[in-house]
Amino acid sequence: MKRIILIVAVTAIAWTGFAFFAKQTGSEVHAHEEHEHEEVDFDHIPLTAKQVSTVDLKMGEAVEREMDATIEAKGSLVLRAQAMGDVASLMGGIVKSIFVKEGQLVHKGQIVATVENTDVVSLQREYYSAAKECELAKADLERQLQLSKQGAGVKRTLQQTKKDYQVAHANLLGIGRQLSQMGISTSAVSKGKFTTAFPLHAPISGIVSEMTASLGSYADMQTPLMKIRNTQAVECDLNVFEKDLSKIKVGNRVTINLTNQPGVKLSGTVYGMNQYFNDNSKAVAVHVKLDAASVKSYLHSSSGNTHGGKLFAGMYVSGKIATGSQQCLALPSQAIVNADGKQYVFALNGAPNKGNYSFSRHEVTTGASNGKYTEVKLCNHLLKGKNGAAGKKIVTENAYYLASLTGEHSEHAH
Structure with missing residues (x-):
């Protein structure tokens, strides 16, 4: 009985091994054929x-x-951040004109839109007034300097005149920089030429994208009117x-x-x-x-x-x-x-x-x-x-x- 069981076990092991070998051989042949086909x-x-x-x-x-x-x-x-720019208004207002379209190439400094706000007139008026005050202060200073050269001036008066001129000039520069940032010509304002609209410039050269502005829409300081991307960078x-x-x-x-x-x-x-x-x-x-x-x-x-x-x-x-x-x-x-x-x-x-x-x-x-x-x-x-x-x-x-x-x-x- 034991001998019969042993024979059966050996036979089973042999058949299992043969089946495994056949399976492996077939897989290798198939893989080889696939490899050859890929080559x-x-x-x-x-x-x-x-x-x-x-x-x-x-x-x-x-x-x-x-x-x-x-x-x-x-x-x-x-x-990178250096290759991306936003066009935003430094003062709220109504979009008066748009000069570019999405996908258009623009150059740094190019005017892309204008925004209108009557409050900008007040800033120009301040600059005009500051320019006149600076002119008067400069004239007073020149007169006191002339008197001082002739020995007829008062030192304390000259010092006060210098101070008045320096204050007036600093005030003029401060307001002027605000106008320059908004793209408004200070030389035109100093001659009494005021405007209610100010231009928006492209901060970098590139392609206009993601334009949200439309004529008559309100432009605030937080929302860009358009984006510019320099794809060459x-x-x-x-x-x-x-x-x-x-x-x-x-x-x-x-x-x-x-x-x-x-x-x-x-x-x-x-x-x-x-x-x-x-x-x-x-x-x-x-x-x-x-x-x-x-x-x-x-x-x-x-x-x-x-x-x-x-x-x-x-x-x-x-x-x-x-x-x-x-x-x-x-x-x-x-x-x-x-x-x-x-x-x-x-x-x-x-x-x-x-x-x-x-x-x-x-x-x-x-x-x-x-x-x-x-x-x-x-x-x-x-x-x-x-x-x-x-x-x-x-x-x-x-x-x-x-x-x-x-x-x-x-x-x-x-």
Whole structure:
């Protein structure tokens, strides 16, 4: 009886082990098939020897080069306080005129609206009166100085005259600064030219946004009539996790990609970071100042491009922070083409057969780039084998021709 039980137990264990092995083997095969499927995007792109010669395709292998090590991070574009301005009235009143529209570019100091308030006349009257008092005080002071030179003046009277002039002049300056802040000409007021309306000026150069003013509406000192945003001063905050913070230094170069605009690249430099973690995460915001030339080139690009040349605070980005040098596999940058936000290379499928070539397209992950060469992480079967067998040849020049044969609009990586 015991022997029968033992046989049954051993048999059960054997079948369980076989089933587990079969399951694991099947999973590995399936995973391997999936991996192979992910590696090759277009398996066969035929070309004749004449086409290869005409297009002048050049081929080579990825080689080890010293490139900048990078940290990848995600974040968003931001506008600092210095790049944002509010147009508000220094005195309550009725909006008399508006000279700009939302989305319009304005320059610092430009008049964007006027506000009317009859109370401003009282302030102008005070300035006019103060100007006349200052003139009289100045005339008295000059007369006393003349008498003093002739020895006929009284010292106490001269001192009192100087004091009266200084007080009158200080009062004139105080009221004048109030009028100047409101954009009212003090020289015109001193000549008796009063106005009931005063202009509002743009505090910075930028784009008009969030306009709340309308003709005839009441403007108070607490509510801005419109906002102005200087999009050319846009910066970037990248969220770097705790483990990488020690690698970040001021001056590190950064490459920025706009998440929703594939192919758009901006460049910048790290100039600081927060000294606290972001809410609900172990990441710290690293501040990146974008290169002015990079931003200007993008914003002023031709109207026929695909990205439209628009930058807004809040746009999501991904960035690569260069933190030093490292040895890595690299290809000439023109060997890599972009399509739908992904990077690809083209490989030669073995030796030509009777003058006919076959190429395949492979998706790759790119890293640091110095413009001429770009770091790549190639599929395993494109690299050299463990037994010393050579890997597949990669098209290093004029890859755009093969990209055009895939039926997609592609461009070189930069």
